[in-house]
Amino acid sequence: MSHAKNFYAGPSVLPVSVLEEIQKDMVDYKGSGLSLIETSHRSAEYGQVHKNAMNLVREIFGVPDNFKILFIGGGATLQFSMIPLNFLSGGKTCDFTLTGTWSKKAYADAKKVGNVNVVYDGKDNSYTRLPDPSTLKASPGSSYFHITSNETIGGIQWKDWPDTGDVPIICDMSSDIMSRPIPFEKFGMIYAGAQKNLGPSGFAVVIIRDDMLEKCNPNMTAFLDYKVHAEKESLYNTPPVFSIYAMSLVLEKVKAEGGLKEVEKRNKEKSKLIYDVMDKSNGFYKSPVDVSVRSDMNVVFTMANEELEKEFVAQAKAKQMVGLKGHVSVGGCRASIYNSLPLSDVVALVEFMQEFQKAKS
Amino acid sequence: MSHAKNFYAGPSVLPVSVLEEIQKDMVDYKGSGLSLIETSHRSAEYGQVHKNAMNLVREIFGVPDNFKILFIGGGATLQFSMIPLNFLSGGKTCDFTLTGTWSKKAYADAKKVGNVNVVYDGKDNSYTRLPDPSTLKASPGSSYFHITSNETIGGIQWKDWPDTGDVPIICDMSSDIMSRPIPFEKFGMIYAGAQKNLGPSGFAVVIIRDDMLEKCNPNMTAFLDYKVHAEKESLYNTPPVFSIYAMSLVLEKVKAEGGLKEVEKRNKEKSKLIYDVMDKSNGFYKSPVDVSVRSDMNVVFTMANEELEKEFVAQAKAKQMVGLKGHVSVGGCRASIYNSLPLSDVVALVEFMQEFQKAKS
Ligand SMILES: Cc1ncc(COP(=O)(O)O)c(C=O)c1O
Ligand SMILES: Cc1ncc(COP(=O)(O)O)c(C=O)c1O
Ligand SMILES: [Mg+2]
Ligand SMILES: [Mg+2]
Ligand SMILES: [Mg+2]
Ligand SMILES: [Mg+2]
Numbered sequence: 001m002s003h004a005k006n007f008y009a010g011p012s013v014l015p016v017s018v019l020e021e022i023q024k025d026m027v028d029y030k031g032s033g034l035s036l037i038e039t040s041h042r043s044a045e046y047g048q049v050h051k052n053a054m055n056l057v058r059e060i061f062g063v064p065d066n067f068k069i070l071f072i073g074g075g076a077t078l079q080f081s082m083i084p085l086n087f088l089s090g091g092k093t094c095d096f097t098l099t100g101t102w103s104k105k106a107y108a109d110a111k112k113v114g115n116v117n118v119v120y121d122g123k124d125n126s127y128t129r130l131p132d133p134s135t136l137k138a139s140p141g142s143s144y145f146h147i148t149s150n151e152t153i154g155g156i157q158w159k160d161w162p163d164t165g166d167v168p169i170i171c172d173m174s175s176d177i178m179s180r181p182i183p184f185e186k187f188g189m190i191y192a193g194a195q196k197n198l199g200p201s202g203f204a205v206v207i208i209r210d211d212m213l214e215k216c217n218p219n220m221t222a223f224l225d226y227k228v229h230a231e232k233e234s235l236y237n238t239p240p241v242f243s244i245y246a247m248s249l250v251l252e253k254v255k256a257e258g259g260l261k262e263v264e265k266r267n268k269e270k271s272k273l274i275y276d277v278m279d280k281s282n283g284f285y286k287s288p289v290d291v292s293v294r295s296d297m298n299v300v301f302t303m304a305n306e307e308l309e310k311e312f313v314a315q316a317k318a319k320q321m322v323g324l325k326g327h328v329s330v331g332g333c334r335a336s337i338y339n340s341l342p343l344s345d346v347v348a349l350v351e352f353m354q355e356f357q358k359a360k361s
Numbered sequence: 362m363s364h365a366k367n368f369y370a371g372p373s374v375l376p377v378s379v380l381e382e383i384q385k386d387m388v389d390y391k392g393s394g395l396s397l398i399e400t401s402h403r404s405a406e407y408g409q410v411h412k413n414a415m416n417l418v419r420e421i422f423g424v425p426d427n428f429k430i431l432f433i434g435g436g437a438t439l440q441f442s443m444i445p446l447n448f449l450s451g452g453k454t455c456d457f458t459l460t461g462t463w464s465k466k467a468y469a470d471a472k473k474v475g476n477v478n479v480v481y482d483g484k485d486n487s488y489t490r491l492p493d494p495s496t497l498k499a500s501p502g503s504s505y506f507h508i509t510s511n512e513t514i515g516g517i518q519w520k521d522w523p524d525t526g527d528v529p530i531i532c533d534m535s536s537d538i539m540s541r542p543i544p545f546e547k548f549g550m551i552y553a554g555a556q557k558n559l560g561p562s563g564f565a566v567v568i569i570r571d572d573m574l575e576k577c578n579p580n581m582t583a584f585l586d587y588k589v590h591a592e593k594e595s596l597y598n599t600p601p602v603f604s605i606y607a608m609s610l611v612l613e614k615v616k617a618e619g620g621l622k623e624v625e626k627r628n629k630e631k632s633k634l635i636y637d638v639m640d641k642s643n644g645f646y647k648s649p650v651d652v653s654v655r656s657d658m659n660v661v662f663t664m665a666n667e668e669l670e671k672e673f674v675a676q677a678k679a680k681q682m683v684g685l686k687g688h689v690s691v692g693g694c695r696a697s698i699y700n701s702l703p704l705s706d707v708v709a710l711v712e713f714m715q716e717f718q719k720a721k722s
Contacts, residue, residue: 004394008401011602019388019396026384027377033365033681035380037561037607040369040684073563074435074584077598081582109582195599200398202434202563202601221442221470223435237438238556240563241372242603246398320394323401 005345008323009152009298009336010175011195018249018340037242041235049245050235056251060259063207064184070206070226071234071244076174076193079204080109082224083144083170083189086216088114092143095119095167097136100127100151101329106172110146117142127154129290138167143215144188145169150176152196153327155300155334156293161186168212176297177205178254179339180264188212196297197339199247202240250340263339270337270346271296277350284357288332302332309333312356321349366706369684370513370659370697371536372556379610379701398603402596410606411596417612421620424568425545431567431587432595432605437535437554440565441470443585444505444531444550447577449475453504456480456528458497461488461512462690467533471507478503488515490651499528504576505549506530511537513557514688516661516695517654522547529573537658538566539615540700541625549573557658558700560608563601611701624700631698631707632657638711645718649693663693670694673717682710 006013029036032045039045050071057069072078083106088094093115096107099122110116117139120131138145145164150157152175161169161183168188177192189208195201206226213227222228228236254263275294278285278301285301287294303309309332313325326332337346367374390397393406400406411432418430433439444467449455454476457468460483471477478500481492499506506525511518513536522530522544529549538553550569556562567587574588583589589597615624636655639646639662646662648655664670670693674686687693698707 002394003389006395006399008399008404010599011399011401014396014399016388019399023384023387026387027380028364033363034367034683035375038367038369038372038375038380040372041562043369072435073601074433074439075598078435078439078584081584084582105583109584112580112582193599195602200603201402201599202604219473221445221473222466223439223442223470237436238371238554238562240434240601240604241556242561242607243563243601246603322395 002320005321005348006323006341007321007335007337007349009196009327009334010193011201012323012336012338013340014199014246015250015253015340018246018253021249022246036245039241041238041241046241049241049248050233050239053244053248053251054233056248056255057205057207060251060255061178061182061207062184062260066210067184067207068210068213068230070208070229071203071239072206072229073203073240075201076172076191076204077105079172079191079206080106082226083146084110084113085224086220086226087143087170087212089217091115093117093139093141094143095138095145095164097131097145097147098122099130099148099156100154101327102151102153102172102174103146103148106146106148114143119145126288127151128156128288130156130158130293133158133160133162136162136164138164142167146172148172150174150295150297152298152336153330155287155289155295155298157295157297159293168209176295178260178263179267179297181260194243194247196336199250200243202243254339266343267296267337267339270341270343271299273346273350274299274335274337274353277353281353281357284361285353297336297338299335299337300326300330300332301334306331308360315356316349316352319348319352321345321352363681366682366709367684367702368682368696368698368710370557370688370695371554372562373684373697373699374701375560375607376611376614376701379607379614382610383607397606400602402599402602407602410602410609411594411600414605414609414612415594417609417616418566418568421539421612421616422543422568423545423621427571428545428568429571429574429591431569431590432564432600433567433590434564434601436562437533437552437565438466440533440552440567441467443587444507445471445474446585447581447587448504448531448573450578452476454478454500454502455504456499456506456525458492458506458508459483460491460509460517461515462688463512463514463533463535464507464509467507467509475504480506486651487649488512489517489649491517491519491654494519494521494523497523497525499525503528507533509533511535511656511658513659513697514691516648516650516656516659518656518658520654529570537656539621539624540628540658542621555604555608557697560611561604563604615700627704628657628698628700631702631704632660634707634711635660635696635698635714638714642714642718645722646714658697658699660696660698661687661691661693662695667692669721676717677710677713680709680713682706682713
């Protein structure tokens, strides 16, 4: 049967060509006689994959020399713990922007460790807008300023960044990393769970400036210490071999296809197709989100009632379009249209959206 | 080419039949139209895999009802952090047995968090022996008593357990979990990185008694809190989908083949073959390890000099036997002969050991 059209929010769509390459090499990795997943992480075979993955992140993202690239098992949620434990312990203060589910989860963990100053809270607008970055200020002496670049559930995405002076911005880019160029000069650290644009689930990519490493809590246990991962080039303990390998294949593809500028262009084209259909639907499809901060990754929309939304999701599924149900916490519909989702799948979705509207009007 | 004989210490040998099943379903998982690794962890497809993996652990290991089974990303090394943060914070004391590289790493992390009483240290015998368990006592008021059931690098393995009264034993079973039945009545918590007997790398299996969960530090950040993983059945955040799936296939196979008693029988048979050849080699192959605590998982041995060991490893590799080099920290040779290594591969190894000795004598 043909490959389904994958609108899941994460784990999410991977290129079919990458899946096929993984399949080909699964039992015997490149003639080594072993699968890569049963090969020591200290072997030449895995060493090459690991290094290649790091080099590709550096090259594709344009990571400056004064940043280290880390692969840390446990997902973005473990970063919600590691960030405050490293940078907030001992009575320190940080700044947070509360823009939806994910930033609030990161905030809840930070509050357990130290003082958190809320710079912005979108509660009054039900997290459907973002503040003008130029109006935001870090508090004096703050250890870091936290931003969630794309709220995966709410479907809102920062398009520009505040100027926080000497206070480093730490940004959760879990759901839009690699979707557009990253202006590293604005950040002290970025992090992302791998399972959206990068590859399968199993770890987080952390990109951290050298001076941040020096500021880590000196009494951390080994795994929770960014310095340990940096010094050992993410081989302090056994890494998630399969997930890093699969990511490296996705990165190879992005590189071959022209890098982040090209990716960004395609993503804007894809999201515009859906937003245009919504905007021309005379309110049949409604976006709760302020036009200026609509996400290019997670397009959320609602219809007149829940029955209609359910029917939409069911009919789409019958046409092999999966993952269109909104997150349980907010309801509605959501089309996650990450990097690896082909344009043709988005075209199929908007054609179906138009058909469905016609049938129901 | 034929599958290589895999003596790596971890990541390590997986059944070829499991690798072939993963391969078959990699692009289209059981007719779903998607790969499992690009499918939401909230989907019916993954939900089924996750639940099945947990049920199989409970069934095969005979986990009592008053223990929870957790899958936690980040490896066994993250457990070295989580254990003291949960059970040792706030001036508490625990007991440690120091039996080699891995227990010392766990100890180093615990010491950063609280008071650690060293009950046994094998330093004087270079970690080649273990104490008689009946001579060990927990200190009064101790929060837990830590044991490493099998020292992967040193090649020594506990054959019996101390009686620590009310003090719960926490046991790192990373390199011998599922190699023999587990007497759960002796433990408060066991944990293991997945990448030896269970499956590919990417997470740890934690099996924890309910009263231990109640004793967790109430101020933990979410990911580091065992209670959070227990309440959400290890779906609080995105799990390492691929690794849990692959483990479930290994578990299916163990179940079909007769469970832990059968596994233990085979493991003893396999390790005996190698130890017998060593013992009959007139000192050509030397084991540094006390006979009574020889590991059935990691068989370490040395020869007269490093040249000879190098040649042994090289010749073995030419015969498609890989992973026989000892850990860099101790040198020598090591044959890791985990559950999934076929008996025939061990037979091939001992035949080669005999040939090599003959050629060099
Ligand atoms: C923006 C954002 N941050 C954090 C997370 C949590 O990531 P993980 O599940 O890898 O812990 C997610 C998961 O979807 C996310 O979308
Ligand atoms: C006994 C033991 N404990 C802990 C570890 C560390 O496990 P991980 O690499 O998953 O962090 C290992 C790794 O080989 C081990 O053998
Ligand atoms: Mg998707
Ligand atoms: Mg959200
Ligand atoms: Mg092995
Ligand atoms: Mg050891």
